[in-house]
Amino acid sequence: MAQISRSAAARQTNDLDAFWLPFTPNRAFKRAPRLLARAKGMHYFTADGRAVLDGLAGLWCSNAGHNRDPIAAAIARQAAELDYSAAFHFAHPKSFELASRVAALAPGDLYRVFFCNSGSEAVDTALKIALAYHNVRGEGARTRLIGRERGYHGVGFGGISVGGIVSNRKFFGTLLTGVDHLPATYDREQQAFTKGEPEWGAHLADELDRIVALHGPSTVAAVIIEPMAGSTGVLPAPKGYLDRLRTICDRHGILLIFDEVITGFGRLGHAFAAERYGVTPDLLCFAKGITSGAVPMGGVIAREGIYDAFMRGPEHAIELFHGYTYSAHPLACAAGLAALDLYRDENLFERAKKLEPVFADAAMALKGLPGVLDIRTVGLAAGIDLAPRPDAPGERGYAAMDHAFQDEDLVIRITGDTLAVAPPLIVSEAQIGEIFDKVARAIRAVA
């Protein structure tokens, strides 16, 4: 009986029960939903027509802004022309075009592009390519993976194993074995209120030497890190840190993987953070901004030599036993090509770079507001740490996010008591001011 009435209720379009929301407190949400019905450019619109400024580019993905006409038109054209084509043993023309365009944006000999559908899949793909690469070269003993504390690499078992967020790991069993973690690079005492890359912290890369010495270099496959940790509150790499990781990896034959799911496609003022830092990884994960968030897509760019290592054996034989039904989906490729056109035609990466100082000043102006413990900025991203309420960690951050939406018409991101701001790269100087004015009022409201 209960079952019948429940399914009848679920058929009502305004019923909120059936949908189990991801990474969301479901009960609080369903009591006071935040529903976004439409979007255009820098704004969302609620069902009742309220314009809400997007201070987070969707979820760090809508880098060209929302509902851009060329992207929407490209998706519509593609859906009418070729909705889907088999992804294994067959391919469609736009997949090659997009791979070439992505490769052209990548530094060094990062050239071969493997497509998947999300950042989590990109990470699992990169970890698997790393393990298989050593295997096909006769170094199958290299099985250890090294991540970093406070790292976020999505929610696959590979990603949470190398990731460093306790809540994302502790409920899910033993995870992958043979994983170690570098220390996080953030230390408030040394780095508080830094714009861009902190001066302090490069030496923490040397911890890699210690971990490698413990296990023996010949057992270590790869190191994966975000050049800027986004999810855990915008933690840019300290000056010189990535260089040092690169040197240590080279010394021991370990692959270096950059997870650029957030930093890719302009967030730090370049196509990829690898370019900003002048450090080329062996594998680079991307997602989000590749389609400006309009269709799910992710991927991994591999250095030439990694791909080459697999190209052996009989030509009719599969070289890498990995892939997804929707690898290089036609709609995603069409959206990706249109997004890359927009990034190029509107100089959006360059625009992010030019706006970085304006953005950093506007963020830092919040210093001194009640409860603000630290502010970090890099590119068009800012993290603002608020003091937790006694005995209620996360409550103040949640209240600030909710206040920003309900009373200030602004979407921002929270992780615990840390606020994150990362608007679409089309944001104007005036809108940067507007965003941080709204954030300031939200911070005061939850003081």
Ligand code: PXG
């Ligand atoms: N790697 C990194 C570096 C990410 O930031 C993923 C992998 C996983 O991507 P998918 O597409 O599987 O979600 C991410 C995702 C936040 C937030 O806390 C960050 C992400 C996603 C949602 C919220 O601000 N990053």
